[in-house]
Amino acid sequence: GTTKGGSPRARVAAYKVCWPPFHGAECFDADILAAFDMAIHDGVDALSLSLGGYATDYFNDGLAIGSFHAIQKGISVICSAGNSGPTPASVSNTAPWILTVGASTMDREFPAYVSFSDNQIKGQSLSSLGLTHEQYAMISSIEAKAANSSAHDAQLCYLNSLDPEKVKGKIVVCLRGINPRVEKGEAVHLAGGAGMVLANDKSAGDEIIADAHVLPATHISYSDGVYLFTYLNSTKSPLGYITLPKTKIDTSPAPVMAAFSSQGPNSVNPEILKPDITAPGVSILAAYSTASSPTGLSFDARRTPFNVESGTSMSCPHISGVVGLLTTLHPTWSPAMIKSAIMTTARIRDNKEKVIKNSSMYDATPFNYGAGHVMPNHAMDPGLVYDITPSDYLDFLCALGYNSTRMRAFSNESHSCPLKPMELENLNYPSISIPNLFGSKTVTRTVTNVGPPGKYIAFVYAPRGVSVTVKPAVLDFEKFGELKKFKVTMKVIQEEVQYDTYVFGRLIWSDDKHHVRSPLVVKAKY
Known part of the structure; x- marks a missing residue:
């Protein structure tokens, strides 16, 4: 295509x-x-x-x-x-x-399946080869350890960590982590293996990636890997094969x-x-x-x-x-x-x-x-935008305590810091983050109308344990380019809040056609 x-x-x-x-x-x-x-x-x-x-x-x-x-x-x-x-x-x-x-x-995948017993697990691969014509013996890489290698290296399929006598003609199941994914397949290939299944460790979860493997191979999730390793450890002569990858679209989630x-x-x-x-x-x-x-x-x-x-x-x-x-x-x-x-x-x-x-x-x-x-x-027609000038960013640096020497690294023009430093949370950012909420705090934002005249109403999905008030709750724009300021007050609900834990919500300004969404990120402190 x-x-x-x-x-x-x-x-x-x-x-x-x-x-x-x-x-x-x-x-x-x-x-x-x-x-x-x-x-x-x-x-x-x-x-x-x-x-x-x-x-x-x-x-x-x-x-x-x-x-x-x-x-x-x-x-x-x-x-x-x-x-x-x-x-x-x-x-x-x-x-x-x-x-x-x-x-x-995204909703496109390159599935390659590993089949064994009466099961078929979907993985991802860009290998140009598959093993679909017959059943192959399967072995866990840790069971295929070379005599001079550690169990750790063999489990991760390091180069030269596998015993060719144990691996030859078999599908080897390797664990993801540390060394490159495709290099693990090369270790199997050099040992004479027919194919590789790459199983995620727990930290990688369900993230599976299509790689240009050097032999028939597929990459499977952590939960599927646990299931496959259980099969290998409980079966006397495990057998399976790996299908040739194909392109699949409209996948979910x-x-x-x-x-x-x-x-x-x-x-x-x-x-x-x-x-x-x-x-x-x-x-x-x-x-x-x-x-x-x-x-x-x-x-x-x-x-x-x-x-x-x-x-x-x-x-x-x-x-x-x-x-x-x-x-x-x-x-x-x-x-x-x-x-x-x-x-x-x-x-x-x-x-x-x-x-x-x-x-x-x-x-x-x-x-x-x-x-x-x-x-x-949707970004073509956002309705409202949050604008920030270079001068606003310099005021932000002022609030961080930057002196004139440091400021010159960012701007060749002289910049006078405000007598009262801005609060960092008040930078006119499209998201609102309050990492230290003691009791309550009010932040200010300004939006610019880049659409037709209209009335925007505030809808709040409050973070758990935090009340959120927006004033004014309605912004009525009469012309293009008009600016409107509003304040957002967040207050701890003591009987509901979980301290020292980030919680999340959303603020949405809507005129029924446009939905201007801002994340709310809050951590309450004692």
């Missing part, structure tokens, strides 16, 4: 900032900042950066500094949230002027959050919810360099101009494509307005009309998906 990018008529300018590893690092701030300077000079409209590292103070973060210079010139900056999930507070690119993107699945997608809360400023949004980042078809193998592993001699990859590095350019379309449609909008349109029109329900799930199939939260899964067509 035919495929195209998210912003198909966009012109792409590419700036190389990453190089072969040097002392363990590949992408240096000096190169990143030089690329920002060149891109700003070249007049780009949006910058897509599938880059990141450990979250740190903005003054020590080249991405935060460079991206601020870009948004000062009206250039949107979109960055990956990181692939350190499901660890809490692992999200990177936490600066409020960056649009930070998590990764979720979708989207589901990827286990690898880095999570909130924001470890630098929990007053700013991160990630901001989630987008497709699992098994994404994209153009690929023929200078490298589809797995990026040294033993893989294959070359292909297209590949299927997973990571927040794949979800980030999805949002960049949407930003490109919105920039074309609304050329006068600021980066903050574009970000707001994307966030406030996002969806938190899947295609089964249930709350989006995490990889363990529990309800996900804004720490997983931010404002939700992107809905590009």
